[in-house]
Amino acid sequence: MVKPVEKVPVYLMPGMAASSLIFKNIKLPEDRFDCHYLEWIIPEKGESLQEYASRMSQYIKHKDPVLIGVSFGGILVQEMAKIIPVRKLIVISSVKSTKELPKRMLFARYTNAHKILPTGLANNIELLAKYAFGDVVTKRLDLYQQYLSVRDKYYLDWSIDKVVNWKQEKPLPDVVHIHGEKDAVFPRAYIDDCIEVPGGTHVMIINRFKWFNENLPRLILEE
DSSP: OOOOOOOEEEEEEOOTTBOGGGGTTOOOOTTTEEEEEOOOOOOOTTOOHHHHHHHHHTTOOSSSOEEEEETHHHHHHHHHTTTSOOSEEEEESSOSSGGGSOHHHHHHHHHOGGGGSOGGGTTOHHHHHHHHHOSOOGGGHHHHHHHBOOOOHHHHHHHHHHHHTOOOSSOOTTOEEEEETTOSSSOGGGOOSOEEETTOOTTHHHHTHHHHHHHHHHHHHOO
């Protein structure tokens, strides 16, 4: 009797303020991969990113999983990979070190400019989409309404602060970085050593899902 191939556990973390619905068109072969979708939880008062990553790691129920994170979710899974052993770490539309943050975010770090953003207006979906996705949003608000689910002001203030003040001098070893050529949030010009998706924007996990369906299985399984 042929022993069935053991499926690879894959955990997917969405970007800032987004729900796991951003992955709804990502289809990995069910005979090889066991997919699990993580959701944002509201941070506790004064919680560090490392403490938050520790709490999120409790939702990982498999040994040596593959962690995939988008944007701020990519930063989070890197912190989780410092806590639990992982088979592979993949970040999408994200950064691997402080040096890859754009100059405007480094400026905000030293001036605290990010703390005056009107996150209290988070129920204004157009404003929220602008900060979460960084694209021209006028024609896409119906689309973003589906995906942006976390509108808690404390969560948004906390998340923006953790991105701006993220401290990681060097990329973690063997991280796979997939990045869009036209990413407006984390411009490609600042990104080192990545798999570039031609024409890809910060929301390419949504609108370029065919590229991911064609390439993710191979990238996950590569040694």
